[in-house]
Amino acid sequence: METKEEIWELRLYVAGKTAKSVTALSNLKRYCEEHLKDKYVIEVIDLLVQPQLAEGDQILAIPTLVKKVPEPIRKIIGDLSNEEKVLVGLNIRPAKKTE
Amino acid sequence: MSLKSSTKADFPSGSLPKSPTGITGLDEITAGGLPSGRPTLICGGAGCGKTLFSIEFIAHGALLYGEPGVFMSFEEKAEELAMNVISLGYDLDQLQRDKLIKMDYVRIDRSEIEETGEYDLDGLFIRLGYAIDSIGAKRVVLDTVENLFSGLLDQSILRAELRRLFDWLKEKKVTAIITGEKGEGMLTRNGLEEYISDCVILLDHRIANQISTRLLRIVKYRGTVHGTNEYPFLIDGTGISVLPITSLTLAHDVTTDRVSSGIPSMDKMLEGKGFFRGSSILVSGTAGTGKTSIAASFIHEACNQKKRAIYFAFEESPLQIIRNMRSIGIDLQQHVDNGLLEFQASRPSLTGLEMHLLSIHKMVEMFDPQVVTFDPITNLITVGSVSEVKSMLMRLIDFLQSRQITVMFTALSLNTIINEQTDEGVSSLVDAWVLVREIESNGERNRGLYIMKSRGMKHSNQVREFVITDEGLSLVDVYLGPEGVLTGSARESQQLLEKTGVVLHQNAVNRKDREIERKRLVLESKIASLKEEFESVQDELNKAYVEEELRKEVIEKNREQMTRNRHNEQ
Numbered sequence: 001m002e003t004k005e006e007i008w009e010l011r012l013y014v015a016g017k018t019a020k021s022v023t024a025l026s027n028l029k030r031y032c033e034e035h036l037k038d039k040y041v042i043e044v045i046d047l048l049v050q051p052q053l054a055e056g057d058q059i060l061a062i063p064t065l066v067k068k069v070p071e072p073i074r075k076i077i078g079d080l081s082n083e084e085k086v087l088v089g090l091n092i093r094p095a096k097k098t099e
Numbered sequence: 100m101s102l103k104s105s106t107k108a109d110f111p112s113g114s115l116p117k118s119p120t121g122i123t124g125l126d127e128i129t130a131g132g133l134p135s136g137r138p139t140l141i142c143g144g145a146g147c148g149k150t151l152f153s154i155e156f157i158a159h160g161a162l163l164y165g166e167p168g169v170f171m172s173f174e175e176k177a178e179e180l181a182m183n184v185i186s187l188g189y190d191l192d193q194l195q196r197d198k199l200i201k202m203d204y205v206r207i208d209r210s211e212i213e214e215t216g217e218y219d220l221d222g223l224f225i226r227l228g229y230a231i232d233s234i235g236a237k238r239v240v241l242d243t244v245e246n247l248f249s250g251l252l253d254q255s256i257l258r259a260e261l262r263r264l265f266d267w268l269k270e271k272k273v274t275a276i277i278t279g280e281k282g283e284g285m286l287t288r289n290g291l292e293e294y295i296s297d298c299v300i301l302l303d304h305r306i307a308n309q310i311s312t313r314l315l316r317i318v319k320y321r322g323t324v325h326g327t328n329e330y331p332f333l334i335d336g337t338g339i340s341v342l343p344i345t346s347l348t349l350a351h352d353v354t355t356d357r358v359s360s361g362i363p364s365m366d367k368m369l370e371g372k373g374f375f376r377g378s379s380i381l382v383s384g385t386a387g388t389g390k391t392s393i394a395a396s397f398i399h400e401a402c403n404q405k406k407r408a409i410y411f412a413f414e415e416s417p418l419q420i421i422r423n424m425r426s427i428g429i430d431l432q433q434h435v436d437n438g439l440l441e442f443q444a445s446r447p448s449l450t451g452l453e454m455h456l457l458s459i460h461k462m463v464e465m466f467d468p469q470v471v472t473f474d475p476i477t478n479l480i481t482v483g484s485v486s487e488v489k490s491m492l493m494r495l496i497d498f499l500q501s502r503q504i505t506v507m508f509t510a511l512s513l514n515t516i517i518n519e520q521t522d523e524g525v526s527s528l529v530d531a532w533v534l535v536r537e538i539e540s541n542g543e544r545n546r547g548l549y550i551m552k553s554r555g556m557k558h559s560n561q562v563r564e565f566v567i568t569d570e571g572l573s574l575v576d577v578y579l580g581p582e583g584v585l586t587g588s589a590r591e592s593q594q595l596l597e598k599t600g601v602v603l604h605q606n607a608v609n610r611k612d613r614e615i616e617r618k619r620l621v622l623e624s625k626i627a628s629l630k631e632e633f634e635s636v637q638d639e640l641n642k643a644y645v646e647e648e649l650r651k652e653v654i655e656k657n658r659e660q661m662t663r664n665r666h667n668e669q
Contacts (some may be wrong), residue, residue: 015221023216047222051229054222058206061251062221074211077251081216089213 008032008040008090009069013054015047016064020079024063027080035092038076115322118166118238118274121159124341128326129317133298138265138275140295142286143302147335148313152188152302153240154180155338156276158189161199161237166274168238168419169201169230173246177202183524187338207250214252220260239268239275248289271506287319297321303329310482312451315341332452335461342457342494353377358470358505361400362393363395364574367535368550368559370468374531375555377503379496381526383510384535388511388546389567394472395424395431396572397507401470402434405652408470409441409462411453415480417442441466452483452491456529460498470505476525477511492525528596530554535565538586545586548574566592628641 012028014021025044032040047054047062057066057085061077067090117131126132133139133156141149145646150172157168172180180202181191194200203226231239244261249256268275277295279287286292292299299318304311314329332341359371366373374380381395382390398408410431412420421431434440443462447455463471479488492508499506508525512534526532532551537544548565550558563574564586578585578593585593 013222015225021218022218047225050372051225054226054229055203059222060158060205060207060247061218061223062225063218063244064222064350073531076213076215076398078214078218085213089215 002055006039006070008036008092009038009043010090011043011045011066011068013047013057013059013066014060019064021063023079023081024065027083027086028039029063031080031083031086031090032093033098035087040044064090106543107211110268112443117323118160118190119164120156122155122339122341124330124332125315128249128330128341129320130323130325133274133276134320134322135274136269136272137297138268138277139300139609140277140279140287140291140294140301141300142279142281142292144281144304147281147302147304148332148339150175150180151184151240151301152339153242153276153278154184154189154191155187157200157238157240158184158191158194161194166237167199167201167234168240169203169227169234169236169273170240170242171203171205171227171230172242173207174243176204185557187336194398198234201234201236203227203230204279207246211248212250218253220247220257221266223260223308224264233269237273239271239273242278242280243280244277245279245287245289245291248378253595261291263293276287286314302332307451308482310448310451312453313582328434331451332379333454333457333458333461335458337461340457341410342453342460352503358406359400360393361398362572362574364563365548368561368563368574369531369553370556370558374505374553376505377500378505378530378554379500379528380505380507380531381510381529382507382533382535383526384546385512385537388535388537389572390511390535391474391567392421392424392427392429392572393535394507394509394566395420395429397433397633398440398470398472399424399429399434402431402437402439405439406469407439408434409443409466409468411459411462411471411472411473412442412444413447416444420566426569427567427572441468447478450482450485452479452487455479456480456491456495459495460524463499463502463504467505471499472507473509475509489525489528493528496525497530524587525550525586539591540586545590547577547586 009029010032012021012025014024017027025042028042045053047059053059057064057075059066062077063077065073065076065080065086067076070091074089074091076086080086116135117133118128118131118135119126120129141152143149154170157170159469160166160168168179170180175183177191191200195202197637205223205226222665227239230236244264247257247261248254265275265277277291279289279291281301282288282290286299286301296319301316301318302315303314304315306312313334316329317325317327331343332339345410352530354376357369358372358378360369360372361368382393384390394410398410401408410420411416415423415437421435422430431440435442441462443459445455445458450458460589476488478491479491483491496506508529510525531553534545534549536549536552538547539545544564546567548563550560552558562577564577566573566575575590578590595667
């Protein structure tokens, strides 16, 4: 598959260690371990520390997960509690099916 | 309050602190501007000027009032916005570089966003907070925050977050404008008015008789008095200007200075001095009675006195007026060249009445004239009803009087009954009313001029014949005789007749004089002959008397001689 070589570059925007942020991060890690083992990079950006970064990725909601690579760019907002939606959003499901 | 107290020192303590918008007219009707440190909702339909309103608020804040501002746009990119307002003279890019404003474009693309589970809008808060803190902003605009509703699915979260946002803006003590699209049956599509209760301003764009008028209304404004009417506003080359519909009081300064009408004989009818400065004059009459000529000569005279003047023409083009007035010896071109006279010609149907009023306001404020004329106001009736025209003219007169500008209106009256009102019903508003009436007799028409009223002076009550000659305008006394008022050639023939009469009379008098002379001569000769007669009689009498005396003397002598003789003999 053409997606085989790709690395998922994921950015999770949070604002401090809120319950929603913690849930989102743990959910994300779980999905990635399950479906994208060794093919992902997660970068957590705390906007309370770096507020200037919010503008670049058009962040409104917290928490927001941004998938920059592979294209297309997708954003998933919320605590990522719905696994199916997250996987569709990250374009992961089809990749898993082929394996 | 503490934050704003330094800039709001001129407001009485305890009153609501306000942030001026710098938009002409709006700060007057809101008594100072928008509520400081609180959000204000600006709502209205598409294309009604919400975004421009907001940008002016931010730009004026940065440029005029030293209050930096953040403009967060949910609709248009910062570059597009900057491009849109550069024609109004706001260089948003430069302001951004000077750290006076900050533009932030928030893009929400449904196709990119997936929602799973709980979230909040802290990202927006942080972004906005960062923008505010980075330039120390005191003003914030969110244009149009409602776009979030189409970008995010979870409405309950969104509503809760918006409520939190507005509270947070208050905590931040920034003066905020939130714009909202007009919705069905409510002020905004998503009911933003539920969250913002301090100040709501509604913008409207109404079309009547194919003429559009922009209107602004303050729906509510807590804690302060404000105008409640619909105020027309104008968007032109300098941005938004709002016009208060009525001036609140009738408290103009007055003066006893006089302004010449430009026609010496008309000044003579007005106590020999002319109209009061700052008064309003109406010249009405039927078609072709020389109303424009009166107005032009008024303007001409003012310009000769080095006064500034504006000629608002609603019927003819400036060049047409200049050409036509040259034929009666009034050269307006020289005043235009000297910069004393400004022509403003437009068709009444070009814009609505309110727009006319606004553009007149702007023009007057820019040029600062001492004399203006409107020729003719009758045509305004084509763009509004009588009451609308009257209300507009009333406000116009108020405005001009507050600036001590003398104004002359001309109006076409459609009837020939002199006591009727002009169509615009302005005759009760004006201070002086000059009526030119056609008098038709002996197969010709002549102009009769009356001064129907002139407040505050003893004006002539007489009809004058109004004559337009190559050298200008003048008034001639009409002939009032047993045959009634005579004008034109009838007056001239009457004058000739009178001249003949005088000659005849002189002749008769002369003849009588001669007769008397003759009689005198006859009498005198008679007296002379009588005198001669008397002298001869007197001579006769004298002669007898002398003879008597002589005889007496001789007798006496003789007797004495005789006596002596006798004595000698003895």
